[in-house]
Amino acid sequence: MQLVVARIGRAHGIKGEVTVEVRTDEPEIRLGPGAVLATEPASTGPLTIETGRVHSGRLLLRFEGVRDRTAAEALRNTLLIADVDPEELPEDPEEFYDHQLMDLDVVLADGTEIGRITEITHLPSQDLFIVERPDGTEVMIPFVEEIVSEIDLEEQRAVITPPPGLIDESEAVVVSSRDEESAAAGPGTDGSAPVERGEDD
Template sequence: MPTDKPVTLAVVIGAHGVTGEVRLKIFAEDLDAYKAFNSGRLTLKSLREGPNGAIARFAEVKDRNAAEAMRGTELTVPRTALPPLGEGEYYHVDLLDLAAVSENGETLGRVIAVDNYGAGDVLEVERPDGKRFMVPMQPDAVPEFDDNRIIIAQAFAQG
């Protein structure tokens, strides 16, 4: 069952023009589907493609100074606002902090990051001793996962 922790969908990377528009780096497929961010503190009025990312206008940002002050602001929505997933799909936020165990039940650690270097998602697992290892999020390496844990295949559990 997903929690309602905030999920970052974009980040403000700078101001655009003098009327309060901001440039965004977007992490979501359809940011325009959301109108309110950061617990309702920001209301999206418009979104369009820009030269270096997307250009957005928020009702609460009236001028360039306000837009510049937003640099680095993450745009978040509650996890429950995200669309439902299909079989075998997951959101990165749902994998973070899950217990990682081997196929024989040995505790391996916790998932601390989910990265993608172009060939698919990679889980970073931190062992109880602080050492870390990485596992590709593919069925041969992670044969099973649910809301409570990720099972890592023996061949990958040695990390």
């Protein structure tokens, strides 16, 4: 499975380094020296990471064969893509990759079917499951431990204990505009960044 793990930003200095916008919680694994990454556009890659370092809170990478500022600037906005084993799990048992959560059945504790997860939206404050109900409507479920009580990957289901009004037919929080949510979320994660179940404040 191929997942986006970073986007190349501006050139840094004159020796071929670039800043990168990291899109994985495991940069030491995905973006370490020696890693070979596919790219989007594909014609830019593959790129092999030669060195990496943190400068002023940002990750800087240098790729093999990229030796000057001009070559580094030519890579700007390129997406870096890693091959990830679809069976691979994050180290923290409370974290999940997006692709592991997609299409899970969402049910209540008593087994009542709510729908299935069709999208995961990453907001600054929390992550949301976009759940398609059997009637075609969609409802947003915050991925917090007070609401999502269990993720069972073997049974392919997420068990929820929603507060009153969250999924009630008459008061369902229906997604009316995906574009609006996407704009609020900003650049999304790629699925390689683990999603951690948060705590409701």
